[in-house]
Amino acid sequence: MKLYSTLTKQIDEIKPLNPPIVTVYTCGPTVYDYAHIGHWFTYVRMDTLIRALKADGLQPKWVMNITDVGHLVSDADEGEDKLEKGAKREGKSAWEVAEFYTQDFIEGMKALNMLQPDKMVKATDHIPDQIELIKQLDDKGYAYIIDAGVYYDTSKFSRYGDFAGLDLDEQQAGARVSLNPQKRNASDFALWKFSPTDHKRDMEWDSPWGKGFPGWHIDCSAMSMKYLGPTLDIHTGGIDHVPVHHTNEIAQSEAATGKPFAQHWLHANHVMVEGQKISKSLSNGVSLQATSDKGYSAEVVRLHVLESHYRSQSRFSWDSLEAAQNRLNNLQAFADLRFQATASDGKASGADFDKYTELITNALLDDLNTPKALALLSGLVDEHSVISRDELGSFKRFITSVDELLGTKLGKSEDISADQRQLITKREAARAIQDWQVSDNVRDQLGIQGVGLRDTPGGAIWFRQAPQK
RNA sequence: GGCACCUUGGCGGAGUGGUUACGCAGAGGUCUGCAAAACCUUUUACGCCGGUUCGAGUCCGGUAGGUGCCUCCA
Numbered sequence: 001m002k003l004y005s006t007l008t009k010q011i012d013e014i015k016p017l018n019p020p021i022v023t024v025y026t027c028g029p030t031v032y033d034y035a036h037i038g039h040w041f042t043y044v045r046m047d048t049l050i051r052a053l054k055a056d057g058l059q060p061k062w063v064m065n066i067t068d069v070g071h072l073v074s075d076a077d078e079g080e081d082k083l084e085k086g087a088k089r090e091g092k093s094a095w096e097v098a099e100f101y102t103q104d105f106i107e108g109m110k111a112l113n114m115l116q117p118d119k120m121v122k123a124t125d126h127i128p129d130q131i132e133l134i135k136q137l138d139d140k141g142y143a144y145i146i147d148a149g150v151y152y153d154t155s156k157f158s159r160y161g162d163f164a165g166l167d168l169d170e171q172q173a174g175a176r177v178s179l180n181p182q183k184r185n186a187s188d189f190a191l192w193k194f195s196p197t198d199h200k201r202d203m204e205w206d207s208p209w210g211k212g213f214p215g216w217h218i219d220c221s222a223m224s225m226k227y228l229g230p231t232l233d234i235h236t237g238g239i240d241h242v243p244v245h246h247t248n249e250i251a252q253s254e255a256a257t258g259k260p261f262a263q264h265w266l267h268a269n270h271v272m273v274e275g276q277k278i279s280k281s282l283s284n285g286v287s288l289q290a291t292s293d294k295g296y297s298a299e300v301v302r303l304h305v306l307e308s309h310y311r312s313q314s315r316f317s318w319d320s321l322e323a324a325q326n327r328l329n330n331l332q333a334f335a336d337l338r339f340q341a342t343a344s345d346g347k348a349s350g351a352d353f354d355k356y357t358e359l360i361t362n363a364l365l366d367d368l369n370t371p372k373a374l375a376l377l378s379g380l381v382d383e384h385s386v387i388s389r390d391e392l393g394s395f396k397r398f399i400t401s402v403d404e405l406l407g408t409k410l411g412k413s414e415d416i417s418a419d420q421r422q423l424i425t426k427r428e429a430a431r432a433i434q435d436w437q438v439s440d441n442v443r444d445q446l447g448i449q450g451v452g453l454r455d456t457p458g459g460a461i462w463f464r465q466a467p468q469k
Numbered sequence: 470g471g472c473a474c475c476u477u478g479g480c481g482g483a484g485u486g487g488u489u490a491c492g493c494a495g496a497g498g499u500c501u502g503c504a505a506a507a508c509c510u511u512u513u514a515c516g517c518c519g520g521u522u523c524g525a526g527u528c529c530g531g532u533a534g535g536u537g538c539c540u541c542c543a
Binding site: 027028029030035036038039040041042043045046071072082164165166216237238239240241242243244245267268269270271272277278279280304307308309312313314315317319320322323324325326327330333369371372374375376377378379382385431434436439440443452453454455456461463 | 471472473474475480481482483484490491492493494501502503504505506507536537538539540541542543
């Protein structure tokens with residue numbers, strides 16, 4: 001399959017080191033607060049990547065981290081640890097905060113029908129691995145110690161700015177942050193931070209350099225290489241990680257191993273909410289709870305994510321979510337045709353469903369073109385409103401494939417009840433004798449139950465809709 | 470100040486040189502017992518100005534506006 005790589009800045013063919021295994025590492029959430037719509041956009045896209053890799057015949061080995069320590073509110077010199085801050089806010093320990101939001105995140109993943117990573121790894125479970133990696137860097141002369149902790153000397157890693165296309169001198173001229181005067185270079189970052197002297201942290205560990213906690217970047221390097229080897233096939237994350245987090249991961253990992261850290265880098269672009277960047281100060285980070293409260297299922301959210309391309313800066317709005325809801329209703333009505341195939345001698349759709357499975361797969365294999373995949377699907381729905389018994393097998397197979405490829409749940413819907421089916425039969429009989437009163441009553445009755453009808457030459461076809469009044 | 474990106478019809482959103490993306494919404498019509506569904510139609514949609522080309526939304530230059538990053542961030 002082909003994917004755009006941040007590393008090469010072009011669309012490359014994915015070539016795993018050990019096919020059919022393909023190793024994928026995703027920078028997961030920092031669990032100090034509820035995930036918002038922007039996070040979910042990104043993770044649904046990573047999930048789509050895994051699905052596409054599978055469709056390509058590969059066997060993804062997917063590791064996602066949970067950052068539960070060391071991620072600082074401000075820059076690496078000042079600022080609190082996000083977990084410790086969250087703990088203070090909620091009157092809990094940092095450990096409790098991490099556990100709570102980790103569970104909440106996992107529930108969100110399930111709601112969005114995301115595949116579970118083969119491993120979800122926590123930074124706090126891998127402190128020795130991180131210390132070991134820092135030791136290696138120290139031995140090779142990449143580290144230095146100042147009052148704040150152990151730091152990485154980015155000037156020792158000559159290609160430091162290459163990945164993100166950073167010109168460090170130019171950037172420093174416009175930097176808005178006052179630098180720690182002890183740091184050798186503005187871009188240097190913490191490998192290990194020393195615990196503060198004025199209060200005790202919830203999370204701290206002993207190390208060869210002193211009591212403290214790991215820097216934010218070292219956990220991803222240590223854990224990804226531990227589980228997936230020194231060179232990953234695909235490393236993914238949000239686009240914001242390019243200039244700092246991933247740049248630092250590369251610097252640490254490659255300095256330690258002398259090998260390329262990841263063959264391929266995939267970054268999901270950000271989402272704007274009602275035209276604005278998602279930020280704490282605007283409080284516009286819509287949660288899954290918020291979408292649910294407004295009556296939109298996670299399935300709708302997921303479909304809305306797929307409507308835009310992962311590399312474009314997409315937009316979230318309630319209007320577009322409503323549009324996604326309507327689109328999903330139509331897709332579901334199409335999938336529900338599997339409960340009402342027409343007689344074999346009747347009309348058939350004549351669609352080549354296997355061909356469409358292939359077309360949709362190909363769209364995903366072409367740099368995860370989910371909008372195109374949905375356009376293909378909608379085109380098919382638009383052209384075919386009847387399924388014959390002869391086609392039922394290939395149709396069901398198609399719906400199953402779509403669900404696997406896109407993470408939809410079209411094939412999970414249930415048939416209408418026997419009572420409802422009987423009502424439809426009753427109405428057909430009434431219509432046959434032109435008893436419009438009974439016919440309309442039955443239609444209203446079904447409408448109240450959320451079942452709509454459309455009359456075709458071959459009889460009535462039902463579809464689910466919002467319950468009518 | 471530096472780097473990168475974007476600008477498509479009412480709202481979203483694809484599309485890198487040559488017939489309708491697609492979705493949602495609105496209007497009119499056909500059909501229908503009435504509806505629904507379907508179908509047809511709906512202002513030449515591609516920020517603006519130049520250029521290249523037989524031909525550009527799609528390449529080049531300029532210009533206006535917007536966004537992201539350079540601070541933690543999916």
